[in-house]
Amino acid sequence: MVKPWLLLPASLSHKIAPLYLKYCVGEGPFPEYDWNAFEWKGLQFKNPLGIAGGVDKDAENIFNWWTLGAGFVEVGTITPLSQSGNPGKVIDRDVKNKALWNRMGFPSKGVDYVSNKLSKIPKPHHTPIFVNIGKNRSTPLEHAHEDYISCIKKLSPYSDAFVVNISSPNTPKLRELLTPTHLREFLGKVVEANDQHEGKPLILKISPDVKRPDLENIIDVSIELNLSGWILNNTSTIRPNNIHFPADGGMSGKPIGELSKDTLIHVLNYLGDKRTGKLIISTGGIMSPEDAIERLNLGADLVQVYSSLIFNGLSFFKDVNQYAKSK
Numbered sequence: 001m002v003k004p005w006l007l008l009p010a011s012l013s014h015k016i017a018p019l020y021l022k023y024c025v026g027e028g029p030f031p032e033y034d035w036n037a038f039e040w041k042g043l044q045f046k047n048p049l050g051i052a053g054g055v056d057k058d059a060e061n062i063f064n065w066w067t068l069g070a071g072f073v074e075v076g077t078i079t080p081l082s083q084s085g086n087p088g089k090v091i092d093r094d095v096k097n098k099a100l101w102n103r104m105g106f107p108s109k110g111v112d113y114v115s116n117k118l119s120k121i122p123k124p125h126h127t128p129i130f131v132n133i134g135k136n137r138s139t140p141l142e143h144a145h146e147d148y149i150s151c152i153k154k155l156s157p158y159s160d161a162f163v164v165n166i167s168s169p170n171t172p173k174l175r176e177l178l179t180p181t182h183l184r185e186f187l188g189k190v191v192e193a194n195d196q197h198e199g200k201p202l203i204l205k206i207s208p209d210v211k212r213p214d215l216e217n218i219i220d221v222s223i224e225l226n227l228s229g230w231i232l233n234n235t236s237t238i239r240p241n242n243i244h245f246p247a248d249g250g251m252s253g254k255p256i257g258e259l260s261k262d263t264l265i266h267v268l269n270y271l272g273d274k275r276t277g278k279l280i281i282s283t284g285g286i287m288s289p290e291d292a293i294e295r296l297n298l299g300a301d302l303v304q305v306y307s308s309l310i311f312n313g314l315s316f317f318k319d320v321n322q323y324a325k326s327k
């Protein structure tokens with residue numbers, strides 16, 4: 001099938017996509033894509049396939065994702081203050097290898113804009129809405145927790161769960177928060193503040209580039225602080241030999257599929273019995289219906305896509321629904 005958007009420069013199709021969703025996909029009716037239905041902490045997922053962080057940064061297209069049949073929606077990353085993305089080229093793609101590259105750096109209309117948007121979505125939400133939060137580029141690392149707390153305070157009434165994003169490679173030093181030196185102190189403050197508000201589930205999004213001992217430390221600290229789950233993974237800074245993206249920025253799509261699967265398997269094995277009640281979301285290189293089902297069979301509760309929407313198109317939700325029902 002011809003995919004005309006792949007003939008346009010990546011930055012242009014990226015700009016057009018929200019308009020296409022709004023005017024061509026429309027808002028309803030919502031299809032009944034009910035496969036692998038799942039309930040967690042009172043949240044009902046009619047199916048376990050959602051959009052990953054960064055796809056709908058400012059919560060502009062929630063009804064459109066529901067019209068396409070998403071089982072849940074994650075919006076963000078949202079920063080407290082509105083900020084533009086990094087200057088220069090921020091997105092590129094390698095069609096042959098089904099890989100994306102980005103160094104966006106959290107362009108966000110800010111927490112007030114998004115809370116206003118989310119306040120207009122009728123409750124109960126048609127699917128769960130996860131809100132992915134981050135820090136402004138200008139906030140020093142030692143004050144990072146204040147940015148996350150400020151987002152939690154403003155967005156708690158509208159969010160079904162929060163995703164704490166400290167794994168983007170595109171905000172300077174952000175990933176340092178995932179290291180043993182910083183993680184407990186940072187997360188401890190965020191968890192405490194969240195508990196004092198509505199105590200919405202907190203899910204930590206992890207980088208695929210952390211070494212195994214650090215990954216295990218992240219899991220240990222998360223368990224100790226009673227976090228609700230993990231998203232495995234964000235984009236990667238690895239560059240296989242056949243991929244010619246710049247060294248900075250994050251890569252996603254097919255080339256990170258194995259890495260993401262390995263992390264999922266490692267985390268599940270490491271957790272053992274402690275996995276009970278925790279939410280595990282697999283993302284990274286899910287490029288076909290078979291990939292989505294494989295992640296679920298490996299033990300993920302939910303799966304998310306970004307790159308697949310670029311390389312396969314918006315029929316992905318329908319395709320996976322059909323495939324899952326044919327099994």
Ligand SMILES: Cc1cc2nc3c(=O)[nH]c(=O)nc-3n(C[C@H](O)[C@H](O)[C@H](O)COP(=O)(O)O)c2cc1C
Pocket residue numbers: 052053054055057076077091100101102104106132165168205233234235251252253254256283284285286304305306307308
């Ligand atoms: C252009 C682009 C922007 C992204 N922005 C965000 C973001 O704002 N927050 C976030 O948590 N992840 C972001 N991601 C990472 C995705 O959520 C996902 O973790 C990653 O792309 C791996 O999934 P995929 O292989 O299906 O694309 C972004 C990815 C891309 C390609």
